[in-house]
Amino acid sequence: xxxxxxxxxxxxxxxxxxxxxxxxxxxxxxxxxxxxxxxxxxxxxxxxxxxxxxxxxxxxxxxxxxxxxxxxxxxxxxxxxxxxxxxxxxxxxxxxxxxxxxxxxxxxxxxxxxxxxxxxxxxxxxxxxxxxxxxxxxxxxxxxxxxxxxxxxxxxxxxxxxxxxxxxxxxxxxxxxxxxxxxxxxxxxxxxxxxxxxxxxxxxxxxxxxxxxxxxxxxxxxxxxxxxxxxxxxxxxxxxxxxxxxxxxxxxxxx
Amino acid sequence: xxxxxxxxxxxxxxxxxxxxxxxxxxxxxxxxxxxxxxxxxxxxxxxxxxxxxxxxxxxxxxxxxxxxxxxxxxxxxxxxxxxxxxxxxxxxxxxxxxxxxxxxxxxxxxxxxxxxxxxxxxxxxxxxxxxxxxxxxxxxxxxxxxxxxxxxxxxxxxxxxxxxxxxxxxxxxxxxxxxxxxxxxxxxxxxxxxxxxxxxxxxxxxxxxxxxxxxxxxxxxxxxxxxxxxxxxxxxxxxxxxxxxxxxxxxxxxxxxxxxxxxxxxxxxxxxxxxxxxxxxxxxxxxxxxxxxxxxxxxxxxxxxxxxxxxxxxxxxxxxxxxxxxxxxxxxxxxxxxxxxxxxxxxxxxxxxxxxxxxxxxxxxxxxxxxxxxxxxxxxxxxxxxxxxxxxxxxxxxxxxxxxxxxxxxxxxxxxxxxxxxxxxxxxxxxxxxxxxxxxxxxxxxxxxxxxxxxxxxxxxxxxxxxxxxxxxxxxxxxxxxxxxxxxxxxxxxxxxxxxxxxxxxxxxxxxxxxx
Numbered sequence: 100x101x102x103x104x105x106x107x108x109x110x111x112x113x114x115x116x117x118x119x120x121x122x123x124x125x126x127x128x129x130x131x132x133x134x135x136x137x138x139x140x141x142x143x144x145x146x147x148x149x150x151x152x153x154x155x156x157x158x159x160x161x162x163x164x165x166x167x168x169x170x171x172x173x174x175x176x177x178x179x180x181x182x183x184x185x186x187x188x189x190x191x192x193x194x195x196x197x198x199x200x201x202x203x204x205x206x207x208x209x210x211x212x213x214x215x216x217x218x219x220x221x222x223x224x225x226x227x228x229x230x231x232x233x234x235x236x237x238x239x240x241x242x243x244x245x246x247x248x249x250x251x252x253x254x255x256x257x258x259x260x261x262x263x264x265x266x267x268x269x270x271x272x273x274x275x276x277x278x279x280x281x282x283x284x285x286x287x288x289x290x291x292x293x294x295x296x297x298x299x300x301x302x303x304x305x306x307x308x309x310x311x312x313x314x315x316x317x318x319x320x321x322x323x324x325x326x327x328x329x330x331x332x333x334x335x336x337x338x339x340x341x342x343x344x345x346x347x348x349x350x351x352x353x354x
Numbered sequence: 355x356x357x358x359x360x361x362x363x364x365x366x367x368x369x370x371x372x373x374x375x376x377x378x379x380x381x382x383x384x385x386x387x388x389x390x391x392x393x394x395x396x397x398x399x400x401x402x403x404x405x406x407x408x409x410x411x412x413x414x415x416x417x418x419x420x421x422x423x424x425x426x427x428x429x430x431x432x433x434x435x436x437x438x439x440x441x442x443x444x445x446x447x448x449x450x451x452x453x454x455x456x457x458x459x460x461x462x463x464x465x466x467x468x469x470x471x472x473x474x475x476x477x478x479x480x481x482x483x484x485x486x487x488x489x490x491x492x493x494x495x496x497x498x499x500x501x502x503x504x505x506x507x508x509x510x511x512x513x514x515x516x517x518x519x520x521x522x523x524x525x526x527x528x529x530x531x532x533x534x535x536x537x538x539x540x541x542x543x544x545x546x547x548x549x550x551x552x553x554x555x556x557x558x559x560x561x562x563x564x565x566x567x568x569x570x571x572x573x574x575x576x577x578x579x580x581x582x583x584x585x586x587x588x589x590x591x592x593x594x595x596x597x598x599x600x601x602x603x604x605x606x607x608x609x610x611x612x613x614x615x616x617x618x619x620x621x622x623x624x625x626x627x628x629x630x631x632x633x634x635x636x637x638x639x640x641x642x643x644x645x646x647x648x649x650x651x652x653x654x655x656x657x658x659x660x661x662x663x664x665x666x667x668x669x670x671x672x673x674x675x676x677x678x679x680x681x682x683x684x685x686x687x688x689x690x691x692x693x694x695x696x697x698x699x700x701x702x703x704x705x706x707x708x709x710x711x712x713x714x715x716x717x718x719x720x721x722x723x724x725x726x727x728x729x730x731x732x733x734x735x736x737x738x739x740x741x742x743x744x745x746x747x748x749x750x751x752x753x754x755x756x757x758x759x760x761x762x763x764x765x766x767x768x769x770x771x772x773x774x775x776x777x778x779x780x781x782x783x784x785x786x787x788x789x790x791x792x793x794x795x796x797x798x799x800x801x802x803x804x805x806x807x808x809x810x811x812x813x814x815x816x817x818x819x820x821x822x823x824x825x826x827x828x829x830x831x832x833x834x835x836x837x838x839x840x841x842x843x844x845x846x847x848x849x850x851x852x853x854x855x856x857x858x859x860x861x862x863x864x865x866x867x868x869x870x
Contacts, residue, residue, distance in 0.1 A: 202740040
């Protein structure tokens with residue numbers, strides 16, 4: 100199995116440690132959900148993988164490319180979509196996609212066809228030549244997602260990708276992500292909607308206090324929590340149960 | 355119910371004042387020691403000027419005659435239009451700025467009250483600006499022999515209130531006439547035109563030609579001396595109010611207050627409807643054709659970034675109005691150039707060429723700040739594989755293209771009459787623009803596009819360096835145009851040395867951006 104992302108010994112400290120000695124692997128053809136409470140270090144981890152935050156220590160490899168020494172080559176393979184859409188209000192979706200495709204040096208004809216296809220698929224065809232300034236948050240998120248896909252990245256890094264989307268749009272985005280995974284791409288995402296992770300993710304990582312507490316399929320996580328004793332007798336426990344058990348503070352666990 | 359009860363005008367005013375004060379404190383001038391020192395130095399200079407004025411005017415009384423009445427009325431009109439350019443711009447922006455407007459309009463507080471307080475904020479902002487300059491200049495005179503002149507401050511207050519009322523009426527009139535989509539752009543352009551109107555009038559001598567304006571001025575003076583200049587009695591109101599006569603002062607203030615209150619009361623409901631209508635409206639008409647576009651996509655990071663930056667510049671109405679203002683200031687210079695080029699007047703021609711180069715540097719600096727430092731999606735660029743040097747180069751070129759466009763006319767006129775001078779001017783303007791752009795590359799300071807007017811707190815050193823280098827290159831251009839090309843090497847060398855000392859490596863730029 101090809102490894103899309105390998106992270107080893109990743110450390111980052113701001114005023115206090117944000118990520119500590121983090122190891123994780125995402126395979127090609129896999130959707131990996133990184134879960135954790137607020138301030139757990141999820142976004143910092145993803146920002147380091149995307150090349151936006153410099154790690155203090157550790158290694159990041161994207162499809163075999165060392166992201167720390169050859170960042171341009173690594174970036175060419177990835178796309179980053181944060182929860183706040185990185186778009187320009189005064190540009191139309193089509194103009195935005197043209198700009199993004201230019202940054203990734205996509206051949207203009209290919210980029211244009213791909214941009215039109217993505218906007219159609221995301222239900223933005225009729226808005227393709229309207230400036231984004233009047234768009235709702237959900238529409239802006241869709242434009243940003245189209246931007247993330249227009250250069251056909253092999254690794255998609257998404258921070259809360261479903262924020263602001265209505266049910267239909269959320270379903271559409273989930274389908275598009277799964278299509279990419281089926282086509283051999285890799286997706287790593289964070290989400291607070293545990294049901295999304297439970298339904299979509301091939302593997303789940305749970306992070307708290309900057310450390311990866313557990314990793315694996317939902318079944319593996321259930322088994323792990325059972326072994327630790329806290330979830331005894333709960334063979335059909337939901338991801339929410341598992342998540343709360345793993346991330347509980349000592350006081351919460353005692354209660 | 356007291357005057358300051360929640361929901362009252364005073365309560366709302368206190369809320370707005372608190373927000374304004376906190377914004378000011380959060381800003382650079384209110385926070386940094388350097389900002390406070392700068393303010394103190396400017397204040398001290400103004401007070402010194404004020405003391406000299408007081409000394410000069412001590413024991414003298416201002417005459418009330420047709421000439422002084424006309425001059426005071428003209429001065430009042432100038433101040434009014436300057437204030438109007440600001441209040442018109444602020445009033446139209448108030449329609450589009452969401453801020454807490456939705457919260458206020460969704461509350462049981464009447465829209466007229468909300469507009470009244472918002473408009474008071476606009477008037478207060480404008481009058482504060484003028485008072486900051488007027489008080490230190492005039493207070494020594496008021497204290498030392500001319501207590502009645504305190505009326506000037508009252509006149510300024512009256513002008514601020516009436517210009518706000520007119521600004522609101524104009525903004526709402528535009529809204530009714532041309533709709534939400536174009537109001538902001540047209541209002542910004544109108545504000546620029548109004549603001550520059552009196553500058554252009556003050557340059558009448560340049561524009562009309564010396565002979566024409568001299569005869570015009572001579573005519574006015576002769577009319578005054580011969581007693582034929584008879585302004586209507588109402589024209590004496592501003593002068594009498596400025597000199598402290600109670601009745602004219604009260605009349606002016608009362609008139610302004612009535613105009614202000616009436617416009618707020620009449621426009622209240624319309625304003626809330628208009629503000630609601632602007633939500634989600636863009637300046638642009640949606641293009642037809644949906645997804646199908648015949649135009650090909652730009653190839654590569656350089657062209658894509660260049661196109662994106664040019665689109666963003668062309669769609670920024672506030673930015674365009676500021677550039678337009680500078681173009682308007684160039685008109686008299688262009689006329690000087692053409693007239694003196696035709697007449698072969700070397701000194702004035704050299705001065706004009708210098709002004710063109712200096713303005714090119716200043717406009718390029720402002721645009722380069724917009725393209726380089728006011729990037730709206732820096733993370734998008736950071737995660738892309740595009741080389742930072744390529745993106746920067748595209749942004750710099752995007753800043754220089756509009757400068758080239760607005761300089762094309764004066765240089766074309768000059769080239770027609772004096773081709774050699776045109777070559778020097780083009781070279782000087784290009785060097786000044788390029789240098790300002792480079793300074794902005796080396797000393798980036800991220801800010802928001804909306805903060806263009808005050809350059810988003812751009813690095814003070816970069817701003818100062820831009821001015822110095824532009825001035826040196828303007829000097830070199832002027833000297834070369836005057837026919838002393840070899841002497842132009844001195845300011846050119848100094849500008850080069852300044853640029854070398856300002857230069858930063860990519861690593862230094864990155865470090866500087868990271869520490870912000």
